[in-house]
Amino acid sequence: MKGTVHIFAIFLSLFCFGLCSWSRNQITFTNGGYNNVLIAINKDIPENQQLVDTIKEIFTSASEKLLNATNKRAYWRSISILVPKSWQHKPEYEAVTSESFDRANVVIDFENPRWGDNPYTKQLGGCGEPGEYIHLTPNYILEKSMSEYIWGPMDKLLLHEWGHLRWGLFDEYTTSDPGSAPFYATSSNTVEATRCSLAITGQYVNIFTLRDCYLDPDTGIYQPECVFFPDVNGQTTKASIMYGQFIDSVYTYCHSDSSDPLGYHNVEAPHKHNIMCSSKSSWDVMLESDDFKNNANPPIEGKVDTKPIFRIIQARERRVVLVLDTSDSMRGERLEKLLQSATQYLRYTIDEGSYVGIVEFNIAAYVVSELVYISDNNTSREVLVAALPVDTERETCIGCGILDGIEVLSRNGDDPAGGYLLVISDGKNTQPPGIKNVIDEVNNAGVIIDTIAFTNKADTELTTLSEETGGIAFFFAGDSDISVLNNAFTATVTTRPDVSTQSLPITLYSDSLKVPVGANISDSVFIDSTVGLETVFTFSWIGTLIQLWLESPDGNFVDQNQYIVDKDTNIITIKINDTAMTGYWVFTVANVNKKSPSQVATVTVTSKQSSKEDPIEVLALVSDPSINYSTEPVVAIYAIVTKGYLPVINAQVFAVVQSPDAIEEVPLFDNGAEPDITEDDGVYSGYYLGFSNNGRYSVAIKVNNSAQMAMVNMAKVTGSLPIKPESTNDDLPVFEPTGMFVRITSGGVIQVENYVDNPKDNLAPSRILDLSVVKTSYSEQSVVLQWTAVGDDFNKGTATKYELMAASNYSKLFYDFANSRLVTNDDLILGNMSIISPAGTRETVTIRVPTRGEDATYFFAIRAHDESDNYGEVSNIVSANMEYIPPIPAENQDPEKRIALWATLGTLGIAIFAGIIFAFFRSSKQKKNKLNKVEHSDNVNNRMDNVTYCEP
Ligand SMILES: *[C@@H]1O[C@H](CO)[C@@H](O)[C@H](O)[C@H]1NC(C)=O
Numbered sequence: 001m002k003g004t005v006h007i008f009a010i011f012l013s014l015f016c017f018g019l020c021s022w023s024r025n026q027i028t029f030t031n032g033g034y035n036n037v038l039i040a041i042n043k044d045i046p047e048n049q050q051l052v053d054t055i056k057e058i059f060t061s062a063s064e065k066l067l068n069a070t071n072k073r074a075y076w077r078s079i080s081i082l083v084p085k086s087w088q089h090k091p092e093y094e095a096v097t098s099e100s101f102d103r104a105n106v107v108i109d110f111e112n113p114r115w116g117d118n119p120y121t122k123q124l125g126g127c128g129e130p131g132e133y134i135h136l137t138p139n140y141i142l143e144k145s146m147s148e149y150i151w152g153p154m155d156k157l158l159l160h161e162w163g164h165l166r167w168g169l170f171d172e173y174t175t176s177d178p179g180s181a182p183f184y185a186t187s188s189n190t191v192e193a194t195r196c197s198l199a200i201t202g203q204y205v206n207i208f209t210l211r212d213c214y215l216d217p218d219t220g221i222y223q224p225e226c227v228f229f230p231d232v233n234g235q236t237t238k239a240s241i242m243y244g245q246f247i248d249s250v251y252t253y254c255h256s257d258s259s260d261p262l263g264y265h266n267v268e269a270p271h272k273h274n275i276m277c278s279s280k281s282s283w284d285v286m287l288e289s290d291d292f293k294n295n296a297n298p299p300i301e302g303k304v305d306t307k308p309i310f311r312i313i314q315a316r317e318r319r320v321v322l323v324l325d326t327s328d329s330m331r332g333e334r335l336e337k338l339l340q341s342a343t344q345y346l347r348y349t350i351d352e353g354s355y356v357g358i359v360e361f362n363i364a365a366y367v368v369s370e371l372v373y374i375s376d377n378n379t380s381r382e383v384l385v386a387a388l389p390v391d392t393e394r395e396t397c398i399g400c401g402i403l404d405g406i407e408v409l410s411r412n413g414d415d416p417a418g419g420y421l422l423v424i425s426d427g428k429n430t431q432p433p434g435i436k437n438v439i440d441e442v443n444n445a446g447v448i449i450d451t452i453a454f455t456n457k458a459d460t461e462l463t464t465l466s467e468e469t470g471g472i473a474f475f476f477a478g479d480s481d482i483s484v485l486n487n488a489f490t491a492t493v494t495t496r497p498d499v500s501t502q503s504l505p506i507t508l509y510s511d512s513l514k515v516p517v518g519a520n521i522s523d524s525v526f527i528d529s530t531v532g533l534e535t536v537f538t539f540s541w542i543g544t545l546i547q548l549w550l551e552s553p554d555g556n557f558v559d560q561n562q563y564i565v566d567k568d569t570n571i572i573t574i575k576i577n578d579t580a581m582t583g584y585w586v587f588t589v590a591n592v593n594k595k596s597p598s599q600v601a602t603v604t605v606t607s608k609q610s611s612k613e614d615p616i617e618v619l620a621l622v623s624d625p626s627i628n629y630s631t632e633p634v635v636a637i638y639a640i641v642t643k644g645y646l647p648v649i650n651a652q653v654f655a656v657v658q659s660p661d662a663i664e665e666v667p668l669f670d671n672g673a674e675p676d677i678t679e680d681d682g683v684y685s686g687y688y689l690g691f692s693n694n695g696r697y698s699v700a701i702k703v704n705n706s707a708q709m710a711m712v713n714m715a716k717v718t719g720s721l722p723i724k725p726e727s728t729n730d731d732l733p734v735f736e737p738t739g740m741f742v743r744i745t746s747g748g749v750i751q752v753e754n755y756v757d758n759p760k761d762n763l764a765p766s767r768i769l770d771l772s773v774v775k776t777s778y779s780e781q782s783v784v785l786q787w788t789a790v791g792d793d794f795n796k797g798t799a800t801k802y803e804l805m806a807a808s809n810y811s812k813l814f815y816d817f818a819n820s821r822l823v824t825n826d827d828l829i830l831g832n833m834s835i836i837s838p839a840g841t842r843e844t845v846t847i848r849v850p851t852r853g854e855d856a857t858y859f860f861a862i863r864a865h866d867e868s869d870n871y872g873e874v875s876n877i878v879s880a881n882m883e884y885i886p887p888i889p890a891e892n893q894d895p896e897k898r899i900a901l902w903a904t905l906g907t908l909g910i911a912i913f914a915g916i917i918f919a920f921f922r923s924s925k926q927k928k929n930k931l932n933k934v935e936h937s938d939n940v941n942n943r944m945d946n947v948t949y950c951e952p
Contacts, residue, residue, distance in 0.1 A: 023472060023621075024132065025103045027166075029291050032067075032300045033077030034166075037308075040082040040104035043315065043498050045138055047087040051108070054141050055081060056310050062155035063306040069159050069241060069252045072299040073292060075306040085315040093314040096418035097446030098470040100315070101498035105165065106134045108141065112645035113714055117147065119157060120719025121164035124621070124638055124683055126675070127277035128285050131165040134158075150722045152232075152246020160245045160720050163253060167286045170273035172196040172243040172254065172266075173721045178672055178679060178770035178788075181270045182228065183221035185857045185881035187809040191221050193228030194269040196254040196282075199237040199262055200247065202230040214888045220776040220881030223888055232723055239263030242273060242282055246723045253282035268810045268879070275769055275876040276677065279814060316418050318354035318499045319371060320492075321405040325425040325454065326389045327362040327396040333542055334426060334454065336570070337482045339388055340540045340602075343569050345489040346384045348536050348606065351500045352376055356384055357408040361401030362393035363431055367408055398425055398459060399433030406445045417446030420471070422492055425462065426454035426478065435461040442469060450492045452485070453749065454478055456660055456695045463625060463751045473625055475696040475749035477660055481512030481602040482540060484658065484698050487746035490606070494745070495619065505606035506531055506615055510700075510744045515546070515591040516598045522588040523603070527553075527580045528741040530615040530643070531607040535580040539589065540571045541601045547590040548601075550574055553583025579610050614644035616738060620655075620701040620747030623675075629691060630754040634763070634794065636675040637747060639668050639684045639701040643712050647682025648738055650709040655747065656700040657688050664690045668701075671840060673788045673795060674766035680713050687794045689763065694755045699747030704740075711735040763793035764870035766839075768862055771875045774844075776882065781852045782829055783880040784844065785860060791839035792866045798838045799864035803871070804845070807859045810877060817861060817874050823847055836864075849882055856882035 025038040039055060063076040082099050101107065111117055117140040123131040140147050144154065151157050163169040174182040174194045186192050193204065204213040206225050213226035230244050237247075240254040240263065254265040265281030267274065277285055286292060322342060330338065350356055355371040369387040372380050402421060409416035429435065442449065442465075450471040451462035455478035466473035472495065474488035487510050494504045509525040527535060539548055545567070550558040564573040591599045609615045623636035637655040641648040653668040668686040672679030675687060691697070715734045768787050775784040785804075791797040805820035807813040813820050823845075825833050831845030849858050858880045865871040 023103060023470060025099060025105055025470070027105060029297065032074055032297050032304070034074065035078045037076055037079045037106070038082065038099050038104045039079060039106040039108065040099070040101040041084055042101060042107065042109040043084040043086060045084065045108065045110070048138070051138055051141060052081060052083065052312065054144065055108070058141070058154045058158065060307055062158040063308050065155045065251065066159055066162065067304060067306050072304070073297050075304065076308040078309045078311070080311045080313055082313050082315060085317065087314065089314060093312050095415045096313045096315050098418070098448050099313055100496055102496050103470055104133060106136065108136055108138060111137045111139070114646065114717050115719050118151070118719040118722065119161055121161045123164055123168070123677065125168060125623070126677060127170070127280070128168040128289060130168055134161040134165050151720050152723055156241060156245040156251070157720050159241045163242050163282060166291070167289050169242050169253070169282045169285055170276045172240050172269070172271045172273045175272050175718065177272050177275065179270060179275045179772050179876045179878070180272055181221065183226070184268060184270050185220055185879040186268055187811070187857065189855050189857050191215060191881060192269070194271050195228070195230065196240040196243045196266045196269060197237050197262065197264050198266045199264070200230050200244065201235060202228050204228055209891070215885045217778065217885040217887060218775055219773070220883070220885065237262045240282060244721055253286065255283040256281040267814065270876070270878060278873065279877070315499070318351065319409055319419040320350065320354065321357040321359055321408045321419070321421050323359045323361065323401040323405045323421050323423040324389060325396060325427065326360045326392045327427055328392050328394050329427050331392040334478060335390070335392060336542060337485060338424065338454070339390070340569050340571055341482050341485040341489050342388055343385050343571060344486060344538055344604065346381050349490050349493050349505055350374055351493065351502045351504055353501050358384065358387055359401055359404040359408060360389040361397050361404070363395035364397060365400035365404040367404055370408060370411060395431040396425065396427045396429055397431035397433070398423065398429050398435055399438040400431070402435070402438050402449070403441060406441060406447060409445070409447060419447050420492070421447055421449045422452070423449055423462065424452040424454055425458050427457055428459045435459060435465055452476055452488050453696055460751065463749060467625065473749045474746060475698040477658060477698070481600050483510040483512055483602050483604065484700065484746070486510055486602065486604050487700055487744065491746040503609040505534070505608055506617060507604065507606050507744050508742050509603060509605035512600050512602045513589050514598055514600050515589050517591055518594055520588050520590045522586055524584045524586045525605045526584050526740050526742050527582055527607060528616070528739060529582045530610065530613055532579040532582065532610040533608040535576040535605070535607040537574040537587065538571055538604045539601050541599055542570065543599055544593045546599060546601055547592050548572060549588045551586040553581050553585060580607060616641065616643045616648055616741050616743060618701055618703050618743045618745050620699065620745050622699060622747055622750055625748060625750055627691070627750055627752045628754050629752055630756060633689070633691060635688050635750055637666065637668060637686055637688055637699060639703065641682050641684060641703055643738070647680065647713045649680045649682060649711055649713045652704050652707060653684040654702045655686060655688065656702060657690065658698045659692060660695055661692060669840060671788060672770055673790065673840065674769060682713065687796065689793055689796060691752050691755060694752050697750040697752065699750060701745050701747050703743040705738060708740065710738045712738055761793070761866060761868040762870060765792060765799045765864035765866055765872040766790040766794045767873040768864065768875035771860065771862055771878050773878045773880045776880045778852055778882065778884050780829070780848070781882065782846050782848050783858065784846045785878070786842060786844050787862060787875065789837040789839050789841045789843050790864050790872060795839040799836050800867045801865040802833055802836065802862055803865065804833065804860065804862045808857065810859050810879070813859045813861050813877055852882040854883045858882065
């Protein structure tokens, strides 16, 4: 039993390793040097040489600091800067290969309104898992003196972000994450500010009164108005960069060598790093990373030239060659479906200003169309549609198709680098060369290869080919309706918006209607106000012509004269002129031919951004597209729902996973419970556990707001802790309802190997990440704890048992959880440990603790068990101070006095303090709201008076 748990604990911490970002630009690390870091400038940022020069300057200086921070283990050796295609070409600009904005490790882009110019790193995975990208704004880079005044030296700030991006470290200051707090009660019965290391000195200031801080009788820690200001100068501690990079003496990350207190990791502080990494120091996490584990990349001896080599590369227009399988196995319905999807892609998906060519392959390969420029009229699109191959031939030579595709991209001496091949095949290679034989040519050409495996028989190397070239792999089961295929075609364009100059189609509906003989079936799609331009409804089918009607939200039917009926490919298209009316559009499909069997009509509705306002969009990611079931029987699926950079929260999000045998809908949540690492950031996450065989599983993401709860989250957050927080604009509403909307997108393919039919339950419940103390009471001698319930298998279902443990010092719980004091129902004033809620539910208990007073501090941690007694990892550890705390003096509480003080502080003062208090107030407000729910039913009894906690 323990062995099982151990094995799964290992895969859990590894399963997403490096793979949440599998389609990202890969940075290599050799002999202490990082190679091939990609910094990309957004296409809409105006040409500015100063921007490029300053980027070079700060990364050069940061490279030297990185060497110092890592005890001479790492620096940046080579960095590529991708500049937009709109910038004037210079001779020194190299041609782009697989680099693109959407794959960059560092993006230079306009501000994310939640962060303003505050640099931050987007992370999706857990402790030790690389982040997605670092976001720096042009303002941050160009206004160097202002930026350094607010956040401290830019080079040290980059080390902070690199810690997130490369090694999966988290912030060591307080954040609004549940479980994190600005202050905490220590094992030495004191109250400290959350920081690393504890040797950092500073002042505790009530930011309203500018006087001393008071302990709050409701929480046992300092009142919410209290802020800890670390001293910027005169410190001696060397860590941590993940706390305050602006502190003069800080140059490295916290370590776990207790003989060296200057930079020693503070295990007890409730910050996100300790929560996510189970109190492991940053250095320990770094040493376990691929960069350094097993003594890889030891300290470099001697002098190192840390100056990175910079390449400037320039983006190009989109160039795509469709490489289509026309072997005999495609004959009939398969080819018909492929042509339907390809036709829709050529007519409505591929963006104006791109180039598209077509190659077909069977026993050999043939160029069906050279690259054609997609102009603003339909002629070029129809030329390509007319060129699509319609006949099949024996044998399959995928390698031939790839080589011809590269050749099309190389015509007239052009450089194929940075071009895309979209390879679609339903079989294994039967005629050499195969995929493996042409990989050198692919690499030399620098092309990106997207693949669609058409049926489960398709060559498994297709997925690998995409992974290796930075492409995306998809799967279409072949026998189903073509919505999955349409989504795949669309995603090859829409996941790379930066390659376009135009806005791209957004898919609102993609599904099929099964219409029995002689019957009508209706469905509807909601077109929201952020989209509505160039709205296209397409209906495709196999067999006899269908009939249909489309009704706009005002109840009028669209005139049948507007239908474009393509009898060759069996597609009816309806384009809405002008901006489509907001609301529900109802379509009805009729199977009128009384003799034909039931018919399947695939319906796709796409639309484009209608105003300056950003549309709501969804991007899908899977933790790993290649699953080795024997070590990793689970995959995490992420959907990022945003409006511009702003998160859309409270939407209903589902992953639809389609295997050859079944379809399963998995709800995804943005609740901060595993595998979701941050609440309310617009990243919805969930595990898929339903593998039932080897083979391919396609993933689609469906998002809607039927519950009318979705909001755009504009709440400010802190990326890197500022010395002097920027001003926040208090007039901004923090949450804004989105109104009704629907979206759908493809999440690509998951390929499963080594499946074993294993009915034994060996999946443990998830780790609880958000245990928190929401209230303490001296008079009642009680502590209110909350956490989010996990499931039986990870966060699916309901766990069987909780082990909530208590101790009077941190180490006891941390090192000897199993032998700490179990909290039982006898200890509870409110709640019941035997009642386990389903995963995702908030659990609350009020515990009566045995003693109170100056020397009484209690620590708590929890884990869940399932019925087979698999158990999750131990949660974050929280503490509660049980000393007597007198009421806070009235002058420190009077709201009018606060306002007066704010007025005397003046605008500058407000500007300086506003940012930092925001996080505190947000979290304290949330906690108060939660508390209100508990307090009204408070009902004290003294059942636990005689209970003592036994500890050795
Ligand atoms: C707790 O719940 C269990 C199971 O429902 C029940 O048997 C028990 O009586 C409850 N205990 C208390 C103290 O309410």
